Amino acid sequence: PGAAVGVVGRQRLGPFDVARLTATDPAALDTWLRANGFTLPARLKTALAPYVAEHWEYVAIRLAPDTADSALRGALDPLHLTFAADRAVYPMRLSRLATTPQSLGLYVLAAHRMEPATAIGGPPPRTVYAGRLTDPGGALGPLAHGTPYLTALTQQFPQPARISGDHELRRAASDTPVQQVIHDDELDRVAGIPAWLLTVGGLAVLLTAALTVLAGRRARRPVAPPPPVAPPPPLA
Template sequence: MRAWIRGRLPAVLLTLLMLQLGSLVAPAYACGCGAMVPEAQRHVGVGRELSAVRWDGHEEQIVMSLTVTGDAREAAWIMPVPHRATVELGSSALFDRLAEATAPEHRTRHHFWPRDGDWPFTHDTDTAAAPRAGATAPSVNVVGRERLGPFDVARLTATDPGALGDWLADNGFRLPSRLDRALRPYVDLGWEYVAIRLAPEKSGAPLGGTLDPLHLTFASDELIYPMRLSRLAQTPQSLGLYILAAHRMEPRTAIGGDRPEVVFAGRVEAASDPLARFTEGGTDFLTAVDQEFPRPSLISGDHHLRRTATDAAHRRVIYEDRLLRVGGTPVWLPTVGGVLLLMAVVVAAFVRARGRRPVLPPPPVRVPPPIG
C-alpha cells in the first residue's frame, strides 16, 4: 500500500495542480453589462471597463471602453439590449473629458500637533499608496453587419439563446451553458442582442490593451443598465458609471452589491468637445456612480435608474493634511517652547520670592509659675 501511494502521489499532485491552474485561466464570461466568450482553449479577461450612458427619456446611448488581457486571438462580446440597436465607434476622448469634469476637489487641511511623517516622527518607509451600468424565433436573424475598426459587429434579432449559440458556433465560438442560462431572463423580456467579434488589428496577435470604445444607441423609455450577466464573474466586480440625463439619477436598488456611491453630481458645459454630443438636448446633468460587487453571484438583475428628489450638486473632496507652519517652522515647536519657558519663569519667580521672605523669630517660651 505504501509503495502504491508513493507511486500514485506525484500523479495525484500533478492532477490537482493542473485543476488549480485551469481554474486560474478559465474565462470569466461576465464583463460589466455584457459577456465575453473567447475562442476554444483560450482565455480572455476584462481588467477595466468604463461606461458612459446618455438618456433623454426616449433614447439611450451607451459608450463602453474595454481593457482586455489573455491569450485569445479572437473573442465574441455579447450584449443584450431592450430594442434594436445601432453600433458605431465611440471616442476615447469622451472618457478623458468625463474624468476631467468629475475630478475631485483638492483642499489643504492643517493640523497643529505633529503626526506620523512629521518631524520628529519622520521615518524612511514608503507609505505612498498605489494608484486606483419573449419571442420564439427559431434562428438568428442578422439585421446588420459592419466592420468598425478592429470589430466585426453583428446586430441580431434572435431572442433564443440556442439560436445565439448556433451563431457563435458558426463564427468559431462556443456558448457556455452558464451563459445560456443567464441569458434566459432576457428571452422572457423579448430583448435582442448585439454580438461583436473582437480581433486585434495585427493578425495572429493576442487580444490585449484598451480597445476602441463602442457606441450603442437604442430606444428606451426607462434608463436601464444591463448588469445581470455580471453574476457569472468569479472575482469581485467594480462598476464605474457616468450618467448624463436631464436630472440627477440614482440606481433604484443595490441589486446585490454594496451601496452605490455618488462621487459627482452637477451640470456640465461642453461646446465642441466629445462631451457636447452627450449633453445636447438638455441632458447636461452628470451623475458619476461607483459601486463594488464583492460577491457577483448575488447580483439580482439589471440597474434601473430613477430621478432623485433634488438635483443637488456634489463633488468629492480630497483633503491633503499638512503640519501648520509659519516661515517654515512648525507652529507647535515655538508654542511648546514658549509655554515651557513661561513655566520656567513662573517657577523661578516663585522660588526667588520665597528666598526674599523675612524670617520671623520664634515666639517666646512662657514658663508657668511654681505651685504653692
C-alpha cells in the same frame, strides 16, 4: 420558422470585430459566438436566458488584429453605441457571476435628474453628482444636446451573487443639484517637523522653563530667623 440566431449586421471597426445579433435560444447564441471566434465563458450561457426571453439584441465585440501574428499596441478608441429603447436600462445580471466584490460607476445624460428604481440586491446607490450642463465642450457636447442634465451614480456590490436584476432608471422626484465635496487634510510642517509638534513642544518648553524659574525663586528666597525665645520666670 426563423433561425435561432439572427445576424443583424457585422462589421470591422479598426481592430474591433463587431457583430449585432438577435437570438431565440441561449444555447444557439452560445454556439454561434464560439463558432465565430467570440469567447464566451460557459457559465454565461444560462445567464443570457432572461435576456433571450425578453427579446434583447446583442452586440458582440472582439479584438481582431489584421494578422494572427500581429500585436495590438497603443490606446484603443472607444466605441459609441446608439439604439432606441422604451426604457433606460443598464444590464447588471451577468455581474452576479463575479467571484469578487463589484463596483458600479454610472453616468446618465437625460433631460432631468435620474435615479435607479431599486437597489437590485446591493446597498442603496449614491448620487455623487447631479447638475445641468450649461456649456459642455469637447466630446461631451454632442452627447449632451437635448439631454443636458448629468447624473453620476455609484454603487458597491460586496456580494455579487445577490444582484437580482438590471438597473432600470427613472426620473428623480426633483432636479436638485448634487455636488460631492472631498475634504483633503494636509499636515503643516516647519523644516520637515509637524507644526503641531512644534506648538506642543514649545508650550512644554515654556511650561518647563516657568516651573524652573519658580523653583529657583523658591530656592533663593531668604529664610526668616525664628522669633526670640523669652527666658522662663524665676521660681518662687
